[in-house]
Amino acid sequence: MNGRRAAFKVATRNARRNRKRTIFLVLLVAVPVGLGVVVGGIVRASSLSPQESAQTALGAADVQVYLYAAVPGVSEWVRSTVGDLSPATSVTELRQAGVRIPGVGFAQVWDLDGSDPATEGLLLLLDGDWPRADGEVAVSPTVAERLNVDVGDVVELQDLSTNELEVVGLISRPFSSEGSDILIQPRGLVSVEGSLDVPVESSLLLSGSEAEEVADQLGAAWYNEGQQLYWPEPAVDPKPSELAFLDDQMYLLLAEAEIYELVDLLESQEAGSDPVAAVQQLASEMVYGSGSPRSLPDLYFNTRTQWLAQGSVIDDPGFVSTGASTLLLVEVAFITGAAFAAGTRRRLREIGLMGANGASVKHIRITVLGEGLLIGSVGALSGVLVGLGVFVLARPLIQRYVSRVLVGVGVAISDVIGPVVVALVSVLLAVWIPARTASKVPITSALQGRMPALAPRKWVIPVGIGCAAVGVLLVSVSLASESGLANVLVGVGAVLLVGGVALTASPILASASRLANQVPAAGRLVLRDSGRNRTRSAVAVAAIMVILLAPITAVTVAATTTEKDLVYGLPSPGNHLVLASSFSVDLSDYSNPISEQDVAAVEAIVPVTRTALFDTLDLRVATNEMIEGQESQDGGPVFVANFSDGDDVAVGTEDLLAALGDPGVTASIAAGEVVVLGIESKETRVNLNGREYPAHEYPVEVVKWSMPRVLIPEAMLGLFPDVPTRPIALLVLERSPTNDEYNEISSLGLAFNGGRSPMSDSTAYLIASGVSLLVVLIVVSLVTAVSAAEVDEELRTIVAVGAPGSFRRRFLGLLTGYQTLVAMLLAVPLGLGLVWVFSSAQDFVYAGPFGLVQASAVTVPWPQIAVFAAVLPISIGVLTLTSVRSAPVTPPRRAS
Amino acid sequence: MTEPILSMRRLGKTHGVGAQRVDALVSVDLDLLPGELVAITGRSGSGKTTLLNMAGALDEPTTGEVIVDGQNLATLSKQELARVRRVSVGYVFQQFNLLPSLTAAENISLPLELDGMKPALARELAEKSLDEVELGGMADRYPDQLSGGEQQRVAIARGLVGPRSVLLADEPTGALDEATSESILKLIRSRCDAGAAALLVTHEPAYAAWADRVVRLRDGRVEGISVRSKTPSSTADLS
Amino acid sequence: MSVPSCELLRGLEPVISAPIWVRVVVGKKSLDAHILSMYYWYIPSMYGGFVVGIKEGLLCLLVKNEGHGYQLKQDLESATSDTWQLNIGQVYTTLQRLERDGLATSHSPDADGRVTYSVTDHGRAAARDWMAQPVDLAAAGRDEISLKLLMALVSGVEHPRRVIEVQRGSIMGLLQDYTALKSDNAHDDFAWLLYLDRLIFSAEAELRWLERVESRLDDLPAFSPTVGEKQPAESMEVTP
């Protein structure tokens, strides 16, 4: 035991002595852990725990008795029943109503006694005091802002009180920093209940140790006697025997006339083959179908136990933070592994010395593993601290982001444990191989600082391929299934696939080093170095490979998505604005046609180069023709889609043609042809209201879904005499509107589309590629730093025999370029494989007016990938070459 | 006659195979008695280091056997060999003898602690050892705060700390100047006079001369042995 | 307390070709060691120096102080840490020679009959001259071991490598003995150490020379290790 402690002591000393490397690794671990904690915290903050959900409904009480469709007297009945059942249980009344208030909009109005312990936590008092007396009110910050009042001011809220009300406090709901809430004095809603045109919802909060039992008994009492007291008498008593099948409660809600109507229906021919069903349908229409559905008063119970028993939306935010860190830590594991592999080689003499002094294989392994454990724990701990710090500092930001007031730290232990465990495990895994290697070196070689060149293990390639195959299998099988476990299995499969391919890096480097004889000195050194120090270089290659996966899968997915989007037409141009209709005063009516004024209003906001106000014809452009042998996403048949949602055809007026500005289109229309605004230039046929016409398709960018895809010459208008038309407007802008302009247009009350190039998928993916390239650079520089530390010793000799100091730069440049190249060779098939595996599970088609694409089809952008694969290693190499330092001419004194 | 503390019988070692085969040692017999200092000399490549590695349980002989403290190393497991290195033999190399991250005292107590001794006790023994090599005040210095000679002294102290009684020194003075080398040899001599045993590899005759016996290796064989007169008064006509 | 002393038993002749025997006495213990004749190009000059040395030594002492024979013998012995054991007769003879050569003058005997000597100007100059002269080491050419090796090479009576081995073994033994004496010297007796170091360095030089001869031998086709007969190592085994 003491022996291990001694070995561990050496480990801690090593960590302390190589301070730079230790700090580097600690940071490497800390960043993802910190990120994980923050992400976990944010996810937790944005989802309510069961306790918190309970608090929003119950406050500090134990049971909420919701008085549904309450009639006078129910509330009193509950109070007295509870009083009889358990005098120790207190009852607090709480009322809420959703009221539209001028200047505020929709507001939730509460009445409760804020100082009652049972309501504690339902609302939070941010400032001032609870309203207690008549004429006092507390409002949420949003309301205060809208009304421009503060604590102490006086407001007039006509719906709630005829008098002026004094704002005595600022309140908020516990987990929401926004929302319009108004709290008036206790029982404040009772007095205005009749005058409000919305119902006031009442609840009774029961608190006390017996509350939940009381709730059970109360339920029984309600069932046995309460209902008899407060439910109405049937309109026709007894129930006619013909209607025996009708639900009793529904029967209670029927008026006398309605009952007879139902009886009549049952006996008439109209009822059809299944009269019982017809009657039931009519009855439920009578009760629930009208504007104000009828209901029987009832009691609903929400107990704290029930609340706590139900999970929150995301079962455990800890899971999210763990996932977020895992991803990063896979990368960290590789870099740490490389750093340790390098460090071990540099410390070979020390390891030999320990061996010569009687350290056993286990002891040596402990010194390396112990250092990893130490770095892992310190890194994880500082990551947690930094994460918590960031979380606390960014609290206002996060509160706004998740729209909720955070109480307490805001980060739970489970958010922290996951990332920490993952960090420790991944660092230990990363260190395991170097530790094993170190402990296996014969002491005599170690003492001379010699790492024996081992032949690549025979099992590596089969195991790597096996892992990858199992990974593919797991992913495809799990994607097809829908169980909760499947998500986890997909992750495991993906990690296996990546890990399996990464394993093959080592034998590849080993066999590539055999080519060393064929290349000039610097290249030979690079090949030999990577081949000999495979623990380090293979891990470096794997680290780069993982990062390269991102851009490769991104460009592939982007190309695939672009290909699939093409079946719906070319991407929308950002400077086209299609005004479809304008709102009427009545918010529910969207269908007013576009007028010149509407166009002028838009033109006043944003510079417009061309405007076309034109008619669309409500023609059926294509039949809903079923495509044989294809299934849609939800398993149904696939139809050839319409060209757009509604108005598919427009008349090619001069204005419109000018606005579109496509000479081909203009010429065709002039020649009396039908034109399709599509994706390529070709002759085609278009079916209009059941008749086929020859047409010419041109590749034209128009606003997807809103612009008609078919243009007909005015001369053809006579063919469709009775077709309704609707005017819409196409505005071609000088540029895409700014956000402000866009918002201003929105406020005009127009239904419009376009005017934005909402980031297309491909742009998004290209941005992702850019970002991951940046990460590649960072990773490569980390890996280079690690390799450089190790090869510097050898470079010193090379410089001593006459190589110029710049040889170091050439060497490191070649080394990183080479490692990136090998990583690329692995990443390309792996990335494409990943995309393929993940899309292979989708067996439906994308069907649009311009074609069909299998969802599982993968479009590989070979030119981009080829350029990427050729350019990246070279540019990484050149970047390294230009950024690293030359070797010092006088070797630094080495600390022995 | 006292039992040898280290004894090698018909020891042979072959490195490599095929064309790279090197017979580094061929049938060497050597005994080391308690209190004895034996020097091994010979040209570079004559097998000195190989012999020492064998004696120190760092390497396994191809033929023959090594017996340390009555234990035949061939019969021991890897764990037990490590233990032999912890408790029986101590090594001193030409350079890089000390773990740079441990202080002088910690370097010395390392084998003891690795063997499971309580740190406090190990520290006590280490300090005693340091006193014996006249570095009493330097217990808490790190190797880079010690001169080359002091580092070697610490290494010698470590080689003979606690139960260890056989010192294996491979060119311990190779990186030192003459005066310092002399003092290191004097130290080894005095430790042997105090009861330890040492195998000293050197190619300097003047340093080898500190030994009771000088074994000269040539191509992995013992070429000659010269013995110091047991007492300076004995008359030996060696001509 | 042990007083080391060194007694020259033989070889006081200026030119010696036979082994020189040195009796080294350390306290009660003493060691008979032979210094091989090859030292004759070093040691004879030294021994010659001893012969001359008494004269020059006494002269130097007289430069410092006048004195009578016994007193001068004592002074000289203590100056050399008793490594010189002088014969009183030798001292008187030498003093008389100094006076004869005009390097010293004698005074009339005192009450105890002791004659006191003092240095002359001529003597002072001679002492200074002696100090200024280097010791002549250059008399190389015909020593016994060289002769033996050359004879082994031409006659084949014995393999030269064997000659070297034997020679090396014996010198190594000597070197060990000297080193042992040196390490036994507890009180850093300067003169004693000076003398031992002298012997040690000489022996070391001899070993180096043998080493060199051996590698020269390796270059001779007839005597390279692969061609020449090799002594089985066992035959050399010496068990303590």
Ligand SMILES: Nc1ncnc2c1ncn2[C@@H]1O[C@H](COP(=O)(O)OP(=O)(O)O)[C@@H](O)[C@H]1O
């Ligand atoms: N690990 C090894 N592999 C191959 N040959 C070795 C190895 N170690 C030593 N040798 C060879 O064994 C011989 C003896 O080496 P060594 O014991 O180191 O000599 P010394 O220490 O006397 O200079 C040399 O010829 C050397 O080349």
Ligand SMILES: [Mg+2]
């Ligand atoms: Mg060696």
